[in-house]
Amino acid sequence: MKLNNQLLVCSIFLLSIFNLNSNVDAKIRHYRWEVKYEFKSPDCFKKLVITINGRSPGPTILAQQGDTVIVDLKNSLVTENVAIHWHGIRQIGTPWADGTEGVTQCPILPGDTFRYQFIVDRAGTYMYHAHYGMQREAGLYGSLRVALPDGEVEPFSYDYDRSIILNDWYHKSTYEQAAGLSAVPFVWVGDPQSLLIQGKGKFDCSKPGVAATDCNATNPECSPYVFTVVPGKTYRLRIGSLTALAALSFEIEGHNMTVVEADGHYVEPFVVKNLYIYSGETYSVLVTANQDPSRNYWAVSKMVSRNNTTPNGLAIFNYYPNHPKRSPPTVPPSGPWWDDVNSRVNQSLLVKSHPNYIHPVPKTSDRVIVLLNTQNRIDGGIKWSINNVSFTLPHTPYLVSLKQNLLHTFEQTPPPDVINGYETYNISEVAPNVNATTSNSLYRLKFNSTVDIILQNSNTLSVKNSETHPWHLHGHDFWVLGYGNGKFNATEDPKKYNLVNPIMKNTVAVHPYGWTALRFVANNPGVWAFHCHIESHFYMGMGTVFEEGIEKVGTLPSSIMGCGDTRRFIKP
């Protein structure tokens, strides 16, 4: 029961190098990965999956703070490009290694090997995943865990450390899903067919219309994930979510969980029975094996925040020496109601910085950007818009365009800091004018300025419907200043901001009909995506991009070029 066997370190050079932290013991963690399509049955249903070295989830990267991670990524997809994002790594000094196609790099062509090289400058729980089209949900993802430097300890103790990633799983290909989302009339991806816990789920192969050749309930690939524990021991369980759509509740039958870390930052510990986790988030929880050790227990992931048909994901919390496959004698916990918004908001509010690890938040900001999300109709299709602009990625990466002054490659008129008529906008109703436009323009931020982002939720195109959106910021952590119901009040609400012990995160949810306020300092030279982490939502335009300090970015590697207008650089 070793998660660590997922590690594939091809070579670790015990080489002392200088890095940002001047950590003289920093190592180079060098991985060689090959990406290709293979048939896998993660939930017993056989489908094409993008694997890394034959696996999905891919190898877990284990490193130590200050280390340099090198991933030589060979693309062995036949006709398809790829790019991988290192989710939660700020890429300080290496904005070209962020892995965001269209923002920081051209996609990697079949046959090419691209070198990702970056420093993991802060201990914590991170992830990696494809950031190109909708490839993430084809199975291209994994864990990235950064340990503290030697001699440093966390503000909590545990006996063992484990990483799992929660996911949802579709049987249709990403091509089919993307084609539907772009089609007129619009075809929605629908509910996922199953939920995966560390790459394993269980689809009901006996459903009508499911061919026996496609689905085999006894395939060992879809035996449930087993988390084996020794009675009395305490486990640090690092939980990440990379769902395509689902907001999840995760619980371990009969066991409380103490939340101690969120997105790489220590949390003022709090105890939960079930952990709500949104796509793009990571948490560390402590679990003590303090229940009746003569049996096993269920671990359950459940889709919440949308009424849905997706069965719960199940894993086995196995008390050693019980057999790991022995089913618990109980009915799995059914989890919270999908529509219990209050419970989810309340848990969001509990996530605050550990008192000994507070990063002081600037008391004021230089700029406030209010991002009102609406669902709109454009050219007969359905899109998400921010301030009535549905975001599209350019085919020339912004990072290259901005650094090399290829400004004709994207629209230069920036999107608005607040939508016209925001004061009178009724977020509780369908947008009065559902028309919107598409644009690939971005926000240019003054270097080192402090920026507030207000995520303002609203009603979708369906009456009385508002969804939960987890927003992920590349290149930064932000302080979570507050959450509120209804429309943000620019005069009153900032008075209630938590400026004492706000947590820093890279992903945060905006709840239905609510707002979420963030603050960050634009001090990382580069170009950074900020988007809803629901893959179909970003594909439908729910995102934007920030530029800051482009003039301070070092010489760009030519490896990120070669597409779009950067083809002009090809000079034989």
Add this chain to the structure above:
Amino acid sequence: MKLNNQLLVCSIFLLSIFNLNSNVDAKIRHYRWEVKYEFKSPDCFKKLVITINGRSPGPTILAQQGDTVIVDLKNSLVTENVAIHWHGIRQIGTPWADGTEGVTQCPILPGDTFRYQFIVDRAGTYMYHAHYGMQREAGLYGSLRVALPDGEVEPFSYDYDRSIILNDWYHKSTYEQAAGLSAVPFVWVGDPQSLLIQGKGKFDCSKPGVAATDCNATNPECSPYVFTVVPGKTYRLRIGSLTALAALSFEIEGHNMTVVEADGHYVEPFVVKNLYIYSGETYSVLVTANQDPSRNYWAVSKMVSRNNTTPNGLAIFNYYPNHPKRSPPTVPPSGPWWDDVNSRVNQSLLVKSHPNYIHPVPKTSDRVIVLLNTQNRIDGGIKWSINNVSFTLPHTPYLVSLKQNLLHTFEQTPPPDVINGYETYNISEVAPNVNATTSNSLYRLKFNSTVDIILQNSNTLSVKNSETHPWHLHGHDFWVLGYGNGKFNATEDPKKYNLVNPIMKNTVAVHPYGWTALRFVANNPGVWAFHCHIESHFYMGMGTVFEEGIEKVGTLPSSIMGCGDTRRFIKP
């Protein structure tokens, strides 16, 4: 009932230009195409199809001898590259426009627009299709028809001119098929689910396991293709085959067909009841509407040369003014036996040059290359090999590598002109040593030399099995010197070559356990693929490449570069 409405000429400049034929009335035929994935139901079963401007088959290109065709191809696939080959166009002077990924160009990235520009220097019936991975069978194909110059006439007469393409159709995606072909253990693509006539087929939606949401027998997209004729009139029907796997027999119930053209060359006319046509071939046949005009007739395509489960494809040969959808009162002809090899060989032998249009064939050759095809096991998978070398494409296009001297990008040891031990090789049995190697090496031909190719068929990995392989040569037509049974005898068989009136073609079949002898002059500077046109066979290694006169190739456009080792040319 106009096939001509498939024409989408965005702009035709009535511009007099100089071209190779000094045809002062040559025009520029300028097309703007957008390639993307859309859901289509060509055989009633809904699947993702690669379309051009919303259609599959794509627009028919209509041009006149000497015209310049310009296709600005925009890739709107989300994460997938593309390349299009102009099948039968020799690309004299424009080898970089041949559209063969890995040979003449890098693939076209999503978002990019690639300009194909070439002269159609000879009247005839041609086609275009994807030449990247297995994209062709995703539906990316169409017709290219080149008319004679004004004032010239064919050596036969007809009232109307029509083009159709025959195809086979799979319901699994090209990704799934390719993944299976590369898998260990090997997963064969199996028989196609249906046969298409000009993009229309009929799958049986009532089969068990077929969901009503996926298959709708009344969808107009899969109404049969209708070929409307006026009683008494004669039609030139241009028939191309772009099947992924199937060799076909095509017939029109109750009507003889007179074969008058093959691959752009006039044939000494001969009459057939059914036309055998192999993937990559084109034929023009004359059909006179001389039967009882009070009813409609079936047109049938049938898969031959492999025992198979694929139902025949059906179209309606509609006598005006009968309703075009009125079913003929008869049972459709069942076509020839799939295993009637003699009948197919005999028809191959009938295809000779029209006496007034003989291109004199050189009486001797400078070099003879014997290509023995075998089926082999490599690293646990199954591959096709030529002289025990299974061909793989490099990721840097040969054309660029050779012209720019990037010779480290592919293996420099050329493949053998004849396999060691050919004299004693028993083609009637499974290869005694089924091991082979993969290689991306190529044949370098002396410029202007005359080269003979002997395609030598043999037994597959299954006892008593040999398949039919249609081989297609890029950049040239070749003379078909002869066909034979069994093993080629280098002393005796050349004495029987047809040096009087051999047909010139770009695609020719080698029949089971037989050989086919070709001759061509290596007089077209460039790098040219030569391969089995069965898409899965080429994917499995059944092909090779010829270089000739690389030093005479003009300056390469940088638009074909940007992948593999040509990334070194990116200099911002």
